[in-house]
Amino acid sequence: MTAIAFAQPDAAILARRDAIVAGLAALVPSDVLITNPDECRAYETDAFTAYRRMPMAVLLPRSTQEVAAIMAFCQEQGVNVVARGAGTSLAGGAIPQEDAVVIGVSRLNRVLEFDRPNRTLKVEAGITNLAVSAAVAPDGFFYAPDPSSQLACTIAGNIAMNSGGAHCLKYGVTTNNVLGATVVLADGSIVELGGDAMDMPGLDLLGLIVGSEGQLGIVTEAILRVLPLAEGARPVLFGFDTSEDAGACVAAIIGAGIVPVAMEFMDKPAIEICEAFAKAGYPLDVGAMLIIEVEGSDDEIDFTLQKIVEIANGHGVKVIKQSRSATETAQIWKGRKSAFGATGRIADYLCMDGTIPTSQLPYVLKRMSEIVAGYGLRVANVFHAGDGNLHPLILFNANDPEELAKAEMAGADILTLCVEVGGCLTGEHGVGIEKRDLMPKQFTREELDQQMRVRAVFDPQWRLNPSKVFPLENRWMPQ
């Protein structure tokens, strides 16, 4: 169960636990600090439950100033800090460690300012992704990145992982939709990066923060770009005999220069799992399915769909089913967005997050099945096909340590395959601990060192989320 190692806890810090906790207690109101082991346990993992570490304490501050005070204290005391949004990471990004405190931003969840003429929304970063869209929906706007966990995950977590989602094919990922951020740095200083417009003067430090997995600072506020809702949108289900046919169809659509707003792939096991939960009317007699959503005016939708249907026909599509109502559309997306959780009905799973060039889809789909079958396991595939972001779910039994080990090995093989065909280890879930030890497959030693030099500018002592992203060996430290 412990194939992935954490750094040895710092014995000196553990020995000073009581003093550290007392110091924190003097700093914040009592209901901000959780120290009782029974209670801390609920924070020992995220959605990557194969790994668990008890934190020394958990803090749930209510303001940027409180976050700053805690960070300054931890820096002074040499205590590690693990930031947490909603704890929905599938890569273990929010898993704590014994010599660290958790700083959770879930209470920083207010909408601060809607600048309608400039189409920006300022929020506290602990607000959930879906609550952002809900806040501007009455005015006809939405926030584009829509990770499947958008109901629960926070903007802070989205920024940390540079999250995408089904609709980022057209609208880009988090980094394309965040304009500014208030960040608390390791020493407790508060900085504002970016601003309220697309192009701000100076170095793009905000671009550095997005996707930094809680290693450069803690984001407490963000200015987001919101977009006008399309006049209409229509998802269509395309059923194929095989995954390879569906994969080839995706590559052909992208190759033809068509950009639907979303293009999602599900294979037979995934279709069956999601249909059982969402009753969305997915075709059950096909080997694979694409959900392709097109938006705009009715004419525009019809025009684009016609071109897509022609391409699909050329790839042996068996079933084409259009959503006929808002309710059907909602059900279709509910099924897709609940895919991971719904898989829990039949088995435990590891969810991979590799990306590949879309032209490689048919080959990679075939190889993934072979890899997983080679370990005697099953796989359900559900992913963002349009931008080549794969989410194979490797099914296993969590109560069988041998199966977990096999699932982890299959996962590593799949991600290695992604890198080999010209893709990368993670599309949107982040490296976390899950993919940390695979980083040398993606990067050379020099490339890793260079990234760590950048990291060290913000956190020279490796105090922020220290066990993640970079392999524990050969860590670059400033001289």
Next chain:
Amino acid sequence: MQTQFAPERLADSQMAESEKILRSCVHCGFCTATCPTYLLEGDELDSPRGRIYLIKDMLENDKPASADVVKHVDRCLSCLSCMTTCPSGVHYMHLVDHARAHIEKTYRRPLADRFIRAVLAAILPYPNRFRAALALGRLGQPLAPVLAKLPGGERLKSMLALVPQKLPRAPKPTQQNLAAAKKGRVALLAGCAQQVLDPEINAATTRLLNRLGIEIADTKDTGCCGALVHHMGKEHQGHVAAKRAIDAWWPEIEAGKLDAIIITASGCGTTIKDYGFMLRDDPDYAHKAKAVSELALDITQYLATLDLPKGEPREEVIAYHSACSMQHGQQIRDEPKNLLKTAGFTVKDVPEGHICCGSAGTYNILQPGFATRLRDRKVKNIERVAPDLIATGNIGCMTQIGTGTDIPIIHTIQVLDWAYGGPKPAALG
């Protein structure tokens, strides 16, 4: 999720069931987003995922409940919003029921807490005692500010705040105007607190069903369905109540004379529909309990099968408040609204309608702080749609929301009875 139960502990059927539930949870965290207490607190310990984790640790390691675990489990409303949200099908209700029973067995509550729970369990399920207690409560209302200063006094104060100024008279519903052509025969749960607080609900049900040609079987008194004590972890008392209700209905069921058992309080409906599970290991009652659960229907579910005629458009705008036990516990969503629309009303959904009003059985007495914050949030959302009246299908919500707004709040069945020829509900003046 991985579990680590010692094999011998899984011989216990309830433990085995809980293990199965825990195994189905993948810890995705979706449930946190729709949990009322997480919305208020932002602390995972006050969310389903956090509670599941606390319960897992307690059951897995056979630990007696600690004060901290009890605090967070007690704060759970059992609104079951998490079950609607959960993509993995985690049966949180059965897990938290098990946890509450475990707490009751292994944890000694502070004296004031034990006292108030004992009082509630000894009074609420018994209509005569409850009626007497309400009369006393009205006398006690002036003392509320003083009582609030005693240990546990906040709860006494909130209990007194819920006492209505006057109680409606309680005529026993009689069958009348039974349409000539008999179309069906049902049993009607008389219930406990509801028949004291608002006897008109079952009277309206009787009137409307009779007009539609449905006969109501004259069964023995069922007493309380057991939901109130069951939710306090008093498992044995809950089972005794369930068996009493089953015994009252059984002769009719055995003779094949019932089309349905009709329930007009959705909180009771959720529990009665779960009798089959609650008594699954009882050799004498398992099959009877299952039969009762299968026959149990909310009044709106039953009416939806009767094809009521379309009414002329009416001017009243109704905000439909779906009780948690209706939308989450029983997954009944459209039937009540469709019936009201068919009757001619304009029906509006309440924004954030999936979040509890804070009533939740005895929750508004035991957790007054959370309950009041949730009530105020609910009232604000209801007022945003500016309705003429609020319709809902659960007496608990009616009492709770009624203390926070002047908009009349009326049981769905009374509104329907009115629309189909019955008297105008008194609350509408």
